[in-house]
Amino acid sequence: MQHKLAILVGGGPAPGINSVIGAATIRARLQDIEVLGIRDGFEWIMKGDIDHVVRLTIDDVSRIHFRGGSHIGISRANPTAHPEHMENALLALLRMGVTQLITIGGDDTAFSAMKLEEKAAGRLQVVHVPKTIDNDLDLPPHVDTFGYQTARHLGVDIVKNLMVDAKTTSRWYYVIAMGRKAGHLALGIGKSAGATITLIPEEFPHQKVKLKPFVDTLAGAVIKRLSYGRRDGVAIIAEGLVLKLDPQELAQLHEVERDAHGHLRLEEVNIGEVLKEHVRQRLKDLGIKSTIVAKNIGYELRCADPIPFDLEYTRDLGYCAAKHLFSGGNAVMVSLEGGHFVPIPFRKLLDPETGRTKVRMVDVHSTRYAIARRYMIRLRRDDFQDPHELAKLAATCRLSPEDFRAEFEYLVEDEPPALVLEEAQETEPARPAASRAARRPRRAGGREER
Secondary structure (H helix, E strand, O other): OOOEEHHHHEOOOOOOHHHHHHHHHHHHHOOOOEEEOOOOOOOOOOHHOOOOOEEEOHHHOOOOOOOOOOHHHHHHOOOOHHHHHHHHHHHHHHOOOOEEEEEEEHHHHHHHHHHHHHHHOOOEEEEEEEEEEOOOOOOOOOOOOOHHHHHHHHHHHHHHHHHHHHHHOOEEEEEEEEOOOOOOOOOOHHHHHHEEEOOHHOOOOOOOHHHHHHHHHHHHHHHHHHHHOOOEEEEEHHHHHHHHHHHHHHHOOOOOOEOOOOOOHHHHHHHHHHHHHHHHHHHHOOOOOOOOEEEEHHHHOOOOOHHHHHHHHHHHHHHHHHHHHHHOOEEEEEEEEEEEEEEHHHHHEEEOOOOEOOOOOOOOOOHHHHHHHOOOOOOOHHHHHHHHHHHHHHHHHHHHHHHHHHHHHHHOOOOEEEEEOOOOOOOOOOOHHHHHHHHOOOOOOOOOOO
16 A cells, blocks of 8 residues: 655744654655645645645655754644544545645644544554654653753843843742643752743642642742842743632633644733732832842743754654654653653543543752752741851841741742752762761751852
8 A cells, every 4th residue: 555644833933843743754755655734734635625735745745853842833733632633533544545644743642643543443554753942742761852952042142131131120029931731940040041030830830729828839939039139140931830820810811812722821910020029019019129020931942953962852853753653663651761762652642530531740848959959049948947047037027037037938838858969879989078078967047049
């Protein structure tokens, strides 16, 4: 049987999409397999429309890997919402003679790919390539989704400039980073840039969180920074904090638009402006005046030209996706782990509780996260244990130590424990006493953030 490959991109843009398209197309054409680019994700084929399709050749794609965006467009159209849409999508592909399909996208597109493969019942092979700058697909902890590294790289460049501006003008910036459910991008940018503080949804373990802990955490960072004699700072805030808020706090969001998968369009919720106004009022009530500017970064990152890391990574993914299909593979998400191709069966991507694709969250118990916390300027447990620190913080906002404790100590109830680096298991050569002392765990009140 003559094979025909189709490539489809769903979800939001991420640097490296074109590299996947190019690599898969070249691999297929060298094997004399026809390649169709399905324009705008599932948008048209789920309506039974087969006119929005382009034939891809090596000449068409040979240099597109350098560029951001998607050569064949993209959309968040969801064929799983209605049975007829899934039926239409499958029949449209079969009418075009498609025998194999590569989908490129995040968790929602992966779920659509699974359901399409199930519906096809052997008539169509499907392989998914994991793409999202949110870095939240269920891959091993050391494996990034493509586009994340480029987005972090450019995000750090933006934040670096904002840090200089903040210091020059004695103001704070609240930088809102993309990340619907997980805080990987916000943490990656904040930690790499050395931002003053980073807030991610994973550090708030309880659902239906009030706005107050977010506001007080940021206000506490301003107070602590001011106690060190600095009026400036940059906070990186994951947009997913919105989804942690108590619905009563979001009562004003009933009119906010939702996408085809039922998600709040987080760009419609200006969490940066909301936090800015509440923090400014909180500080004003404490007698502190602070200039705060809210800035969203996201669209600047997701259609950027990929950095070399993502260029190489995505060419490998595109090659592996095509090669696996042509070797008879089906119903997997492709990944590269330690330089080796690893197919992950679709069934392993599903969360048994939700029936949806699993989402990888930031591990707030990891050493990586613990180190990030220790370089942030934020109120910590030891600030309330050290009477000198407590007195200095209280004096900064004209409160008594007891009143300051009453206002802010609740913030440290869920603070992670002190970081202890375990000794290596293998025998090590004797070290000088000074060197051994340097390796002893620090108490919880280490002052790295200064």
